[in-house]
Amino acid sequence: MFKVLITDPLSPQGIDILRRAEDVQIVEKTDLAPEALLKEIEDADALLVRSQTQVTAEVIQAAKRLKAIGRAGVGVDNIDVDAATGKGIIVINAPDGNTISTAEHTFAMLIALARNIPQAYQSLIRGEWDRKRFVGVELRDKRLGIIGLGRIGTEVAKRAKAFHMDVLAYDPYLTPDRAEKIGIRQASLDEVIQTSDFITVHTPLTKETRHLIDSRAFEKMKPGVRILNCARGGIIDEGALLEAIQSGKVAGAALDVFETEPPGDHPLLRLPQVIATPHLGASTREAQENVAVDVCVEILHILRGEPFKNAVNLPSIPAELQEKLRPYQSLAENLGRFALQATQGALCSVTVTYSGELTGLDTAPLTRTILKGALSTYLSDVNYVNATFLAKERGIRVTEQKVSDLRGFTNLITVEVVTDRRRRTVSGTLLNGLGARIINIDGYSIDVLPRGHLLLIQHRDQPGAIGRVGTLLGKHGINIATMQVGRRDVGGQAIMMLSVDKPVPPEIRQSLARLENIETVQEIDL
Numbered sequence: 001m002f003k004v005l006i007t008d009p010l011s012p013q014g015i016d017i018l019r020r021a022e023d024v025q026i027v028e029k030t031d032l033a034p035e036a037l038l039k040e041i042e043d044a045d046a047l048l049v050r051s052q053t054q055v056t057a058e059v060i061q062a063a064k065r066l067k068a069i070g071r072a073g074v075g076v077d078n079i080d081v082d083a084a085t086g087k088g089i090i091v092i093n094a095p096d097g098n099t100i101s102t103a104e105h106t107f108a109m110l111i112a113l114a115r116n117i118p119q120a121y122q123s124l125i126r127g128e129w130d131r132k133r134f135v136g137v138e139l140r141d142k143r144l145g146i147i148g149l150g151r152i153g154t155e156v157a158k159r160a161k162a163f164h165m166d167v168l169a170y171d172p173y174l175t176p177d178r179a180e181k182i183g184i185r186q187a188s189l190d191e192v193i194q195t196s197d198f199i200t201v202h203t204p205l206t207k208e209t210r211h212l213i214d215s216r217a218f219e220k221m222k223p224g225v226r227i228l229n230c231a232r233g234g235i236i237d238e239g240a241l242l243e244a245i246q247s248g249k250v251a252g253a254a255l256d257v258f259e260t261e262p263p264g265d266h267p268l269l270r271l272p273q274v275i276a277t278p279h280l281g282a283s284t285r286e287a288q289e290n291v292a293v294d295v296c297v298e299i300l301h302i303l304r305g306e307p308f309k310n311a312v313n314l315p316s317i318p319a320e321l322q323e324k325l326r327p328y329q330s331l332a333e334n335l336g337r338f339a340l341q342a343t344q345g346a347l348c349s350v351t352v353t354y355s356g357e358l359t360g361l362d363t364a365p366l367t368r369t370i371l372k373g374a375l376s377t378y379l380s381d382v383n384y385v386n387a388t389f390l391a392k393e394r395g396i397r398v399t400e401q402k403v404s405d406l407r408g409f410t411n412l413i414t415v416e417v418v419t420d421r422r423r424r425t426v427s428g429t430l431l432n433g434l435g436a437r438i439i440n441i442d443g444y445s446i447d448v449l450p451r452g453h454l455l456l457i458q459h460r461d462q463p464g465a466i467g468r469v470g471t472l473l474g475k476h477g478i479n480i481a482t483m484q485v486g487r488r489d490v491g492g493q494a495i496m497m498l499s500v501d502k503p504v505p506p507e508i509r510q511s512l513a514r515l516e517n518i519e520t521v522q523e524i525d526l
């Protein structure tokens, strides 16, 4: 009998699936005090939560038999996924079930914002009859700038088109083919920011999207622009938004999410131009049913040892194969991350070539890991199980091949990525006793540890180029830990691969790119 502990309110449609299972005992205890949770989790086989229960490392350590944690929703921010992975506990989520609800909520906010509906309602119930203060704007022919055209962004775009809005999207990871299929014009971030009447964000919160909309972005916007965030607090810099509204640049904002939740007595909430909801994007009966059903079905699969999907942290592969592939997992993930970060742009195809001892194995899980590494650069909930599916959905061609060419190594993985901007080939190997190494980029031989902050610089092989890079980084207090240089011909094209002790800010990368004989500078974070 499997004990499934449910600690947040979950839709009964989901729980009924577990109730009908003869091998499951349900323990439903919401609002458990932290100590009570530590006790209750001890003999649980699975834990089901929404966003309230904090599944900390302490909770995970207290569990003696836990095999799976299910999140009825997308974000797993309340679960210590690393601690779960460390204990071999599978964490799953339900990424599709709340897309429509969140898109509809965004649209509700868009209309409410355009027509001052919450403010007018408040005024009316105060006993006023003020028809002048709440004059709004039409949506028709207004430009809606969508930042992040994934599942939710696409659904928002469809609804905006039905309202005859002029929709423009910025999503650097979307291929032109896919955008054409959705029927949305793609533009640069600057064009979206400078020309939109409404701007809505639908990206995950990543290093790249944190404060994507900051004071510089607000300066560039049209006066009277209206802003929406129903994705994650932190994509928009709340301090900069406050100033932009107070200065009159921004006419209004609709917020479902906040940098800290709950936001408490936040200055933005005191502005009459701001309308807000307490993270209600996914709060519909349908979305909650969808995510609860999805997560309960998958939890049963995991408990019964059947194939499952939407794992956030673990691939489902036979133990024997897993054992053989395990040493390559981190190299594979880092090769995917490295290749895409070094290439930039919308991914069109990935070709993975395996050589040596890898040719005799089923390498599909490694290819999935490479895809996961590449796609997690810009998608919110990529995992080992859904990476291939997501690539297919986005029209990315994935090819796997095995060859005998080993270039002197006992094993070799070569990843070739093609984006709408360029093509890159990166090879890596596991050196006996020394661990993972990147040994070739675009035909240039190097020897780099795939770890930490790296700078990939393309330059002309001329005297002084290396020195100028070192001097400029040194001037800004950035220490170079290691440096590798690869060239084909004397005086010709060459690359430098630097590992540095801290991230290199964009303005310093731009200064580097302006140095004599330096052509491109890419930062890679592994």
Ligand SMILES: NC(=O)C1=CN([C@@H]2O[C@H](COP(=O)(O)OP(=O)(O)OC[C@H]3O[C@@H](n4cnc5c(N)ncnc54)[C@H](O)[C@@H]3O)[C@@H](O)[C@H]2O)C=CC1
Binding pocket: 074, 075, 095, 098, 099, 102, 147, 148, 149, 150, 151, 152, 153, 170, 171, 172, 173, 174, 202, 203, 204, 205, 208, 209, 230, 231, 232, 256, 257, 279, 280, 281, 282, 283, 377, 378, 379, 380, 381
């Ligand atoms: N308010 C709420 O209750 C809910 C909020 N969400 C949040 O909404 C967000 C989007 O969710 P989905 O559409 O399901 O995710 P998704 O993964 O389908 O789409 C994200 C999109 O953002 C794009 N993107 C990534 N980095 C970008 C960048 N720097 N600039 C522009 N575009 C970038 C990706 O290419 C992708 O197309 C997630 O953060 C999710 O957590 C999701 C559900 C409910």
Ligand SMILES: O=C(O)CCC(=O)C(=O)O
Binding pocket: 050, 051, 072, 073, 074, 075, 098, 279, 281, 282, 283
């Ligand atoms: O209502 C919830 O569970 C939060 C939804 C959400 O933000 C997500 O699924 O990422």
